[in-house]
Amino acid sequence: MRAPIGFRVSNARKSLKISQADLARKIGISPSYLNLIENNKRDVAGALLQRIAHELNINIDDLTGEAESKLLSDLEEIYADPLLDSLPFQPDEQRNLVAQYPASAMAIARVHRAYAQALEHADSYADRLRSDPLLAQLLHQVLSSITAVRSGAEILEDVPDLGEAERRRFVDAIGRETRSLSDLARNLIGHFENASDARRSVSPAREIDDLLIERENYFQSLEDAAMGLRLQIEAGGGFGMTTLTRLLEDKFGVRVVVGGKAPGRGTDFPGQYRFDPPSNILWLQGASTLATRQFQLARLFGEMTAADVIDREMASFKLTTEEALRLARRALGSYLAGAIVFPYSQFLAAAEAAAYDIDALRQHFNASYEQVAHRLVTLRRRGEEGIPFGFLRSDPAGRLTKHFPLPGLLLPYSGHACPLWAIYGAFRTPDVPVRQLVQFSDGGRYLFLARTVQRRSAAFHEVPVMASVMLACDVLHVDRTVYGRGMNLADSAADVPVGPSCRLCTRADCTSRQEEAMGPSGSVPAMRTALVPDGFTLGSAP
Template identity: 55%
Template sequence: MRAPIGLRISTRRKALRRSQAALARSVGISPSYLNLIEANKRQVGGTLLQRIAAELDISIGELTGEAEHRLIYELTEAFADPVLADVGLSADQARSLVATQPQIAQMITRLHRAYAAAAVSADAYANRLRADPLLSQLLHQVLSRITAVRSSAEILDEIKDLSSEERERFVGSISREARGLTAVAQNLIGQFDHASIASRSASVRRELDDMIFAARNYFPSLEERAAEIAVDLGEQASEATIIDHLRERHGITVERTANPPSGQAFAYNAERRTIWFRNTVPQSTRQFQMIRLIANVTSGGVLDTVAGAPELSSKTARRLARAYLSSYVAGAVLFPYERFRSDAEALRYDVEALSERYNASFEQVAHRLVTLRREDAEGVPFGFLRSDPAGRLTKHFALPGLLLPQTGHACPLWAIYAAFRSSGQLVRQVVRFSDGSRFLFIAKAVSRRSSGFADQALPHSILLATDILHADRTVYADGLDLRDSGADVPVGPSCRLCTRADCPSRQEAPFAPGTEATLTGSIA
């Protein structure tokens, strides 16, 4: 769903009492072309949109309506829920509601979030009660111990001529069973608490997404802190200098072993002030994690300040945000903003070429590309998505105009899944959504190293997405006729939100009322 950028440009220009001719002259285009832009008959993006925003003294975010677009998406998702599907809210009605009654639209999405969290919690408890053998066993133990206590108590109450020795034996039995009952009850409560924590994870992820979205995934204070750490490490920081810095400045030693104490690829023991790495962990990961550790031990103040954002309402959300923010700092240290953006422009955003230049992984470079959102020096705007081999989405960063699925699975036609069939090879794809919006997708499946024969190195797929308006700034547009939409792959966001009822790859029936679809993809 594209935001009406042209209308916003026209409204802002008129508010400033500037003519079309004057604005067109200032940004270096013809008045007729500006007229087409304002009429939403021409798409605008990249440097031209930046020049227009600068001339109108308005942020790009306000022109593109990023926040409004996200609200439209969430509203559409809410009304796609089976509980509200009968209402039949159309995309145009969603846009109209957000434009005319934004407070009501926000209230609906918040209520839907609360409902979704409650439904997940109820399902978690119901599933545990029905199917969890541990809960069944614990409940059986509770009943058994209650029965034992009751039997002993009845004997004491009904049989009056018990000897003192017998009475003492039954009292001891009641005491033992009561203590056992307490322990079992605590375990039972712990299991329910675990289910409750798991059910809250979805809402916590939403809060973290809200914080990142509100900041456009760019945090100036963290960029400044990263620059300070980079100065401390030296201009030509290597793995050896980072290890020396950890030892000399922070008393932290780095060890490499075939079997870290935690059994994970790497682990930090705060008490021993030692960070371990498996021998097979690549250098790029070792350097990233060591710098992330430096950020954690030296930047608590700035990390806590940013993690105190109003979008985060719980300690769990702030803890997860702090972990993400420390990774942000590490990425900013390894890929200094100005130099990295300059290299990205020179290499036309060739992720593999950037990986080679910076001796970094594909995923690390992709992460940093997503954060190049400083308004006066913005890179190509990318969205980011990661999938595990089962197709489950494990990480995402939204792109204005393309709000990626929060959880579950994306459209099965997306390149992120095709990349699994071409492991190690980059897959590119031009897609078109039902509203006419077009995007360039690039994806690659990569695997982490295993430490031995018995360890499985599961691949995961990384996807970067950008609006077709910016595609020609990347190397991935070479050889493509971006003006010809005939070769586009028709896709949707996910099966349940897709309106293409005749799609042969559909895996789930759509939620839209009155829409029938054949689940050809799910039939063996």
């Protein structure tokens, strides 16, 4: 869905008391075309958007509406909730709400998030009730104690001729059972509290996503720190594993071990790398690639040397859970490592020179495909921007495991995206880049570029782990990339018609649809309609 740039242009123009004809003449377009722009029926970008911002004397970022695009994406996901199927939403309702009543749109988004959080907690407790053996045992003991207390109380109440000794025996039994019941209730409450502490947020990962979007996935303080660290590494003997290994040992006493058994807590979730603070050992799996080793060495060196910079960034975050804080620190460490391995200005110049050829860049910087793709997303420095990219990663089951959205492009936060996207098609041709020009139902056109990445197996019995990563950019920027060569970008007839996901897609004629889309109140859901009409009976006339 388009961001409400047109509404912002219209509001800014009216506040300056400039007519449509005057503004159209100054920016070099017809009044009728400006009218289409202001009604959000035409995309506007590049030089034209800059001329409009100049004539209206406002910052171009105030027109592009990146914050509004994120809010629009949130509303699209909310309105696709099956609970809201029966409501007769108008086609432009979300966009108009964001443009005219942004506070109300934000309120809806926050209320829905609170609802999702409550639903998550309810599902969590339901799962625990069904599958937690300790919880089942505690509940059984509570029920047994209540039954014993009730039986004793009924005997005391219904049998008037009990002897004093027998009455005392029943009273003592009730006392014991009630004390036991009190202890059981305390244990039960503690069991739930311990579980809910880890589930206080509906999704810590969602909190991190929101944080990265708010910062445009760019952290100037980390870029500055990375520049100094890179110079320090190069002065120590040139950038690479040898220098990083020596600096870690000389400055921090860290010993780098490749292969063998992971240090620390046995073999629980060793992954491809692990840092064990008690032994001061950075362990790297023997099957890990040189790109992974270099990146993790740079990450540990950055986290240890620039810990104060990371701490200052962390202090500015408003995160609600310990898990979110842990994920945020991990994300900042990875960002810092990326900025060390790919110095901003040097990497941007190389990307422009190579026309954003990811394979050429990975060879130039001795990095992995995913590392290069992720760094491309962070080229958002004011006055020194690269092409704006969105990023997605999917596992073989189609579940989205990492994402950074692009303003104007609706990327699902979780679950599955449109089955026609290149991110899924890449699994059919492993290790081969797949490019795809797509068009959404609102007319937005994008280049999708996907490729599989695979973690090498450490042994014969270990199943290789594969994923697919995808970059997405607006078609306006495709001619700046090597991937646009040979494509007729002016002809949209060959575009693949797609949607964000089945629930959010309005293409009723899509043969790949797996779920029904949102429909107006009273509409008949074709996918769930029986082949035989409801009124059919044996003997009915044809």
